[in-house]
Amino acid sequence: MNIQEDYAVQMRGITKRFGSFTALAHVDIKIKKGTIHSILGENGAGKTTLMNILYGLLNADEGEIYLNGKKVDIKNPNIAIEHGIGMVHQHFMLVENFTIAQNIILGKEETKGLGVIDIDKANEKILKIIEKYGLEVDPNELIEDVSVGMQQKVEIIKALYRGADILILDEPTAVLTPQEIKELLNIMHKLIQDGKTVIIITHKLNEIKESCSECTILRRGQYIDTVNVCDVNEEDLANKMVGRSVNLVAEKTPAKVGDVAFEIKNLFVKNEKDLYAIKDLSLEIRKGEILGIAGIDGNGQKELVEAITNLKPTEKGKIRINGVEIQNTSPAYVLKNKVATIHEDRQKVGLVLDFTVAENIVLESFKSPEYSKNGIILKDKIINKAKELIKKFDIRPGDSEELAVRGLSGGNQQKVIIAREVENNPDLLIAVQPTRGLDVGAIEFIHKTLISERDKGKAILLISYELDEVMNLSDTLAVIYDGSIVDTFKQGTVDENTIGLLMAGGKVSG
Amino acid sequence: MDNISKILKHKITFILIAIVVGFLVAALVLGLTGYNPLEVYRILFKGMFSKPRYIMNIIIKASPIILTGISVAFALRVGLFNIGVEGQYIVGTIVATVVGILFDFPPLIQFPLILIAGALAGGLYGAIAGYLKAKRGIHEVITGIMFNWIAFYAGNYVVSLERFKDPGTTTTYFINASGFDPVYNWKMSPVGQELLQQNSFLREILGRTSANIGIIIAIIVALLITFILRKTTKGYELRAVGLNKYASGASGINVEKNTMQTLLIAGATAGLSGALSITGVSQRLFELMALENYGFNGLSVALMAGGSPIGSIFAGLLFAGLNYGGGSIQLEIGAPSEIIDILIGTIVFCTALVTVVPLLIEKINKRGGNKKC
Numbered sequence: 001m002n003i004q005e006d007y008a009v010q011m012r013g014i015t016k017r018f019g020s021f022t023a024l025a026h027v028d029i030k031i032k033k034g035t036i037h038s039i040l041g042e043n044g045a046g047k048t049t050l051m052n053i054l055y056g057l058l059n060a061d062e063g064e065i066y067l068n069g070k071k072v073d074i075k076n077p078n079i080a081i082e083h084g085i086g087m088v089h090q091h092f093m094l095v096e097n098f099t100i101a102q103n104i105i106l107g108k109e110e111t112k113g114l115g116v117i118d119i120d121k122a123n124e125k126i127l128k129i130i131e132k133y134g135l136e137v138d139p140n141e142l143i144e145d146v147s148v149g150m151q152q153k154v155e156i157i158k159a160l161y162r163g164a165d166i167l168i169l170d171e172p173t174a175v176l177t178p179q180e181i182k183e184l185l186n187i188m189h190k191l192i193q194d195g196k197t198v199i200i201i202t203h204k205l206n207e208i209k210e211s212c213s214e215c216t217i218l219r220r221g222q223y224i225d226t227v228n229v230c231d232v233n234e235e236d237l238a239n240k241m242v243g244r245s246v247n248l249v250a251e252k253t254p255a256k257v258g259d260v261a262f263e264i265k266n267l268f269v270k271n272e273k274d275l276y277a278i279k280d281l282s283l284e285i286r287k288g289e290i291l292g293i294a295g296i297d298g299n300g301q302k303e304l305v306e307a308i309t310n311l312k313p314t315e316k317g318k319i320r321i322n323g324v325e326i327q328n329t330s331p332a333y334v335l336k337n338k339v340a341t342i343h344e345d346r347q348k349v350g351l352v353l354d355f356t357v358a359e360n361i362v363l364e365s366f367k368s369p370e371y372s373k374n375g376i377i378l379k380d381k382i383i384n385k386a387k388e389l390i391k392k393f394d395i396r397p398g399d400s401e402e403l404a405v406r407g408l409s410g411g412n413q414q415k416v417i418i419a420r421e422v423e424n425n426p427d428l429l430i431a432v433q434p435t436r437g438l439d440v441g442a443i444e445f446i447h448k449t450l451i452s453e454r455d456k457g458k459a460i461l462l463i464s465y466e467l468d469e470v471m472n473l474s475d476t477l478a479v480i481y482d483g484s485i486v487d488t489f490k491q492g493t494v495d496e497n498t499i500g501l502l503m504a505g506g507k508v509s510g
Numbered sequence: 511m512d513n514i515s516k517i518l519k520h521k522i523t524f525i526l527i528a529i530v531v532g533f534l535v536a537a538l539v540l541g542l543t544g545y546n547p548l549e550v551y552r553i554l555f556k557g558m559f560s561k562p563r564y565i566m567n568i569i570i571k572a573s574p575i576i577l578t579g580i581s582v583a584f585a586l587r588v589g590l591f592n593i594g595v596e597g598q599y600i601v602g603t604i605v606a607t608v609v610g611i612l613f614d615f616p617p618l619i620q621f622p623l624i625l626i627a628g629a630l631a632g633g634l635y636g637a638i639a640g641y642l643k644a645k646r647g648i649h650e651v652i653t654g655i656m657f658n659w660i661a662f663y664a665g666n667y668v669v670s671l672e673r674f675k676d677p678g679t680t681t682t683y684f685i686n687a688s689g690f691d692p693v694y695n696w697k698m699s700p701v702g703q704e705l706l707q708q709n710s711f712l713r714e715i716l717g718r719t720s721a722n723i724g725i726i727i728a729i730i731v732a733l734l735i736t737f738i739l740r741k742t743t744k745g746y747e748l749r750a751v752g753l754n755k756y757a758s759g760a761s762g763i764n765v766e767k768n769t770m771q772t773l774l775i776a777g778a779t780a781g782l783s784g785a786l787s788i789t790g791v792s793q794r795l796f797e798l799m800a801l802e803n804y805g806f807n808g809l810s811v812a813l814m815a816g817g818s819p820i821g822s823i824f825a826g827l828l829f830a831g832l833n834y835g836g837g838s839i840q841l842e843i844g845a846p847s848e849i850i851d852i853l854i855g856t857i858v859f860c861t862a863l864v865t866v867v868p869l870l871i872e873k874i875n876k877r878g879g880n881k882k883c
Contacts, residue, residue: 309760311759311760330762330764331759331760331761331762332762332763332764334762335761335762336762341760343760345756348754348756348757349756349757349760350757350760351754351757352750352753352754352757352758353753353754354753354754355749355750355753359746359750363750363757363758363761364761364762366743366746366747367743372743375742375743375744376741376742376743377741377742377743377745377746379741
């Protein structure tokens with residue numbers, strides 16, 4: 001490989017090991033100046049590791065980095081910034097109660113001398129960037145008052161303010177509405193028109209098709225291929241990424257719905273700030289139906305789940321499962337009435353990480369006569385059950401029943417939760433962000449499981465911030481905005497844009 | 511590398527290393543102040559083991575702190591720091607004394623009655639802190655520290671009451687003899703006296719000490735608590751709450767109830783310890799000038815034991831042994847007995863690192879080939 005100057009970034013033979021685990025093995029990547037280049041791969045493929053090396057957050061064990069044809073040694077992010085590299089992380093690093101302008105200049109303040117901040121000069125510089133790239137934000141607003149999409153723009157401005165020519169975006173669309181995604185794509189195009197280089201890390205195939213010119217695929221730390229996006233279709237990309245053929249769209253037959261199994265009537269719930277997070281929300285789910293709730297994070301989804309599972313009291317309204325009212329009772333009572341929940345935060349609420357797989361499997365049922373007798377735990381029975389479920393749900397490693405769940409990968413941790421909840425044989429299964437952060441293989445498995453539970457006649461409440469997921473899986477689709485269901489649709493009667501508009505609080509005319 | 515870190519990760523290995531480090535640090539201090547550490551340690555161990563009576567005395571001194579250690583270790587498993595153990599111990603001594611003086615049942619009833627009363631009192635005292643934590647979110651360390659002083663002054667108040675105060679002294683009356691420890695009552699009986707006359711070994715370890723059944727009860731409690739934690743549904747619940755209260759709550763486990771029950775059980779263990787001190791050693795309540803530290807020493811014991819109830823038995827014996835043997839250092843060569851505090855302090859400090867060091871090892875392993883540290 002020749003070192004050419006028209007490549008903004010060339011990384012050669014990058015190897016990174018964590019102990020005995022090789023995260024990256026001799027990875028090569030070339031990124032052309034003034035293009036949008038995407039890095040595609042499953043979770044754990046090494047995408048973020050590779051970019052963290054470029055940004056100086058990690059140091060490679062082997063390999064070389066060239067910027068514009070010149071060899072560089074990026075020991076830490078400060079050096080990366082000096083070289084004109086900026087990175088927007090998946091989790092934003094902003095000070096909530098600072099204004100946008102204050103956040104942008106943080107660490108690189110313009111001063112009038114003697115350490116007095118020259119906010120006017122800074123504002124001028126910021127406004128120039130805003131204008132140039134169409135990054136519409138108000139520098140005087142507080143971060144805590146603006147949307148996630150806005151915060152992302154702030155992160156981008158922050159990088160540009162520091163003189164970034166190469167901008168790395170880690171999973172930039174994960175938290176955005178379809179409209180916001182479009183806006184982001186526009187911004188990225190303006191950036192490359194100005195000669196900047198944009199690198200995006202993603203596992204969403206359709207966005208790559210829309211935005212990039214080239215795409216590098218990584219799989220388990222290995223370089224697989226770099227393709228021109230125009231030449232391949234989404235299936236090809238997915239196959240390269242996973243290494244086998246996958247079904248991108250969950251296969252399901254039309255729902256055979258029964259009676260109403262679960263209903264919520266005029267529910268009101270307050271959040272920690274004592275404000276109504278759920279306002280007059282009603283919905284019902286029939287047996288054999290998946291009801292998906294689409295919405296942007298923070299529109300009451302969390303409070304809704306906490307109200308149903310009784311982790312939070314309700315103010316007004318009724319929640320009924322099979323006709324039994326369960327609001328303001330206890331989590332134990334809800335479980336007894338056959339409501340099972342796959343919680344959003346699997347490590348905090350779903351699992352006891354230091355318990356073994358077997359102990360986690362019986363977290364809700366250890367008192368049942370099946371697993372204990374006269375208050376004594378029947379360890380053998382629990383281990384046997386765990387072995388059975390590990391096999392049934394393909395939890396890896398296959399002999400992990402007595403290992404702490406902490407040692408399992410994210411996908412396998414989620415499988416432990418799903419095994420436990422499905423094994424409860426619930427009448428209502430609540431799944432909140434069930435596939436967040438998981439790779440394509442695990443997502444496929446979880447979607448299949450949800451559909452097969454539906455086919456067994458269970459009511460399923462799916463809450464996800466991934467619009468694709470909700471649209472794919474739901475028989476009925478409800479849009480939540482500001483604590484209320486603003487509209488519901490049968491599957492196939494609505495397009496993504498309408499949903500996106502409703503999610504953002506817009507009105508659909510007609 | 512893998513094997514070494516595996517051995518190092520084992521808790522017991524680490525506690526043993528901590529003990530060695532403790533001795534080395536104390537040796538250094540001794541050396542710097544002009545004493546021969548080897549000589550000091552020789553005297554220390556002579557003071558601990560040279561006579562059977564010494565060993566018995568160590569066991570007697572260890573019994574209460576083993577129990578308070580178990581109290582702390584148990585609460586730690588459920589994620590609570592039972593610093594109120596001192597107060598629970600004191601409440602145990604107060605109620606044991608009051609019951610021992612007010613009632614006079616036959617020994618077969620009186621002795622267990624005193625122990626149960628002491629344990630119950632300590633348990634309820636702990637449960638108040640548990641209630642405040644569960645229902646009002648008040649941290650158990652804050653309430654615990656304040657409750658220690660309430661117990662302290664309550665004890666002195668009881669000593670001052672006319673019904674209990676032995677005139678002309680700063681103590682209560684003795685509890686009724688029916689409540690004395692069975693070992694004591696046996697050795698005072700004609701049969702016991704005769705046997706002690708004949709057997710010089712028994713005379714040495716029983717006759718010349720306040721030998722009591724405390725150690726046996728401590729071992730039983732350690733085994734019982736371990737059994738509860740490992741084998742029962744209650745223990746499973748308690749461990750789950752200790753490791754992750756959010757997941758436990760979401761799984762239908764009542765976190766508040768378990769918090770209260772934990773401090774109830776921990777308090778009862780400390781209260782039992784207090785009651786055994788009354789029946790087995792002092793047989794009456796003294797007016798206190800300062801906290802006696804039986805509870806606080808339990809904190810050290812639990813930390814030395816790495817939070818294990820069974821480990822608390824050995825840690826308690828070590829703690830009591832060093833303190834007991836430490837007395838002879840001062841007597842024989844004039845080295846300050848405070849050196850023992852340095853020794854114990856260093857051991858506790860190092861064992862407290864037990865939880866930190868394996869993490870460090872993991873981190874170093876993760877860095878793998880990376881030369882820089």
